[in-house]
Amino acid sequence: MKYDFDRVIDRTGTGSFKWDLADALFHGSGLLPLWVADMDFESPPEVIEALVMRARHGIFGYTAPGPAYHDAIIKWFRKRHRWKIRPEWLRFAPGVVPALNLLVQAFTAPGDSVIVQMPVYYPFMRAISLNGRTVLNNPLKLEKGRYRMDLEDLERKAMTPGARLIILCSPHNPVGRVWTRDELEGLGSICLKRGILVVADEIHCDLTYQGVRHVPFASIKEEFLMNSVTCLSPSKTFNLAGLQTAALVIAGGERRAGYETTLSRLGLTWPNVFGSEALTAAYTHGAPWLDALIDYLAGNLEFLKQFIARNIPGVTVIEPEGTYLVWLDFRGLDMDNNALKRLMIEDARVALDHGFIFGSPEGDGFERINIACPRATLEEALRRIERALKSRFQEAKP
Ligand SMILES: Cc1ncc(COP(=O)(O)O)c(C=O)c1O
Missing domain, CATH: 3.90.1150.10 (Aspartate Aminotransferase, domain 1)
Incomplete structure (x- = not known):
């Protein structure tokens, strides 16, 4: 082997x-x-080798990710997920959980509500409540051993005054569902109709079992792309969590500017040099x-x-x-x-x-x-x- x-x-x-x-x-x-x-x-091994080579260079000054970094992401998602990401849509993030917190800050106001689908990765709830927003639960339903979304309940929750954003876990941690195109279309249409921004955390997208295909939410249609921010990262796929590197896909220019302002407020200007190196090697050779x-x-x-x-x-x-x-x-x-x-x-x-x-x-x-x-x-x-x-x-x- x-x-x-x-x-x-x-x-x-x-x-x-x-x-x-x-x-x-x-x-x-x-x-x-x-x-x-x-x-x-x-x-x-190619990731370890790339990090060793970079370490051997010996100079670790401020480093902006170059074309190879963008290229690696774009090619990976086109090949593995049939999704064409444009380079200008990409922005760095110092991890997906930091990104979720930043996005809640950027696109909701204190007192607003953010929808999640419990049981769900618990930092979602923390990103909402620690930022002074209210958690609005649209619980998943367990039927005959399989979880599904409750879209009727989602429609009601989406109409709650102050509901602005949903954090979608796709694929879903912890229940392991890889949402179908139909399910995502159902969720996306409700959110579009009710003015709810979809933050799609797709960190587990590469880890699907045989015969199951992940559908990137934003790839379904242009309207979903424009009404979403997708969080991507090689950290689950290639075991790089300690390098704290992630990327966001934000197609809307104004929304990108909103995210950048929030990054700047925290002085988050530069990605980690090893994180970018590992991401590039992983998506290129992994x-x-x-x-x-x-x-x-x-x-x-x-x-x-x-x-x-x-x-x-x-x-x-x-x-x-x-x-x-x-x-x-x-x-x-x-x-x-x-x-x-x-x-x-x-x-x-x-x-x-x-x-x-x-x-x-x-x-x-x-x-x-x-x-x-x-x-x-x-x-x-x-x-x-x-x-x-x-x-x-x-x-x-x-
Ligand atoms: C759904 C989900 N999002 C985000 C993360 C963590 O992302 P990061 O380490 O990039 O902050 C995890 C880790 O378990 C996760 O399961």
């Missing part, structure tokens, strides 16, 4: 948020971390690595499903169409959020993201597991959960 995703690489002592801070953040000890969304795999990664992740997903079906009764896997995050339904075990949290941390000693942080009640009784790790690590985590549940339910027997 050209890329060895089975290799367990020790990340402790590298300042890894996932590994070095898990015990402190989850108040546990010896926790096996499968929570925050980065991968326990090395980035593609396709074979990504294809191999997706195969490996599909194997991990299959392993997880079979393991749970055989050994962990009462837990249901919500089948993801994309992302390396899997939403596990523990509601069959009839435990409240606190009991489930204690079971994971104290008994199983695994750090997963608890469902309720993605919105409550929508996430109550769920846990999100990150399967972007060597299979041996995933197996160890699942065995720990199996053992914890077995001993708990044995104890509970009279």
Whole structure:
């Protein structure tokens, strides 16, 4: 095999948020971390090589991304997602979460409402409330094991006075849906009609399983392009989160100026030199690595499903169409959020993201597991959960 995703690489002592801070953040000890969304795999060799070469140059002054950077993004999205992005639409961002905060500041006013679809990536809610805006929830519906959007409810929410913007998670973290063109058209038409700007967080767009295609929201039609800002980043796809690099697609000239003003107010003028270098190398050379990664992740997903079906009764896997995050339904075990949290941390000693942080009640009784790790690590985590549940339910027997 050209890329060895089975290799367990020790990340402790590298300042890894996932590994070095898990015990402190989850108040546990010896926790096996499968929570925050980065991968326990090395980035593609071409990316590492590009960073080493750049480091060897030895001068790290202010650096503006050049044509190779724009070209890399444009070619990647044209090839992988059949979306033609024009270079003038692109703006840098120091990460997608910073971008979401900046966009909320740029395009809404204090007191306005911003729509999200819970259960959803919790920094969305923080970007809204920390900036003095109100979270307006358009909850997803879970029907026969599959989540879908509730567009009737969205229409009502979009008519709420002060509703200005929606943060769309596409593909969706944590439920793993890759929204269909129809679903996106439904959402986009409502937003267009009601004057709601769509901020499409498409950070997981490259990570879709076989037979599933991501549709960039802004690629659907010109009106959607003009009524949206799309957040892109190589950081999930190629495991570059620590380099804090992202790009925004903003087709409207006035809107671009609005974003730039907000960047300037914070003195955010320059992208990180290594971030731009890594983005360019990843989008230029990373396709074979990504294809191999997706195969490996599909194997991990299959392993997880079979393991749970055989050994962990009462837990249901919500089948993801994309992302390396899997939403596990523990509601069959009839435990409240606190009991489930204690079971994971104290008994199983695994750090997963608890469902309720993605919105409550929508996430109550769920846990999100990150399967972007060597299979041996995933197996160890699942065995720990199996053992914890077995001993708990044995104890509970009279
Ligand atoms: C939907 C979504 N958006 C954004 C991010 C983080 O983006 P960044 O690290 O560029 O701020 C994540 C990470 O998990 C995510 O899942």
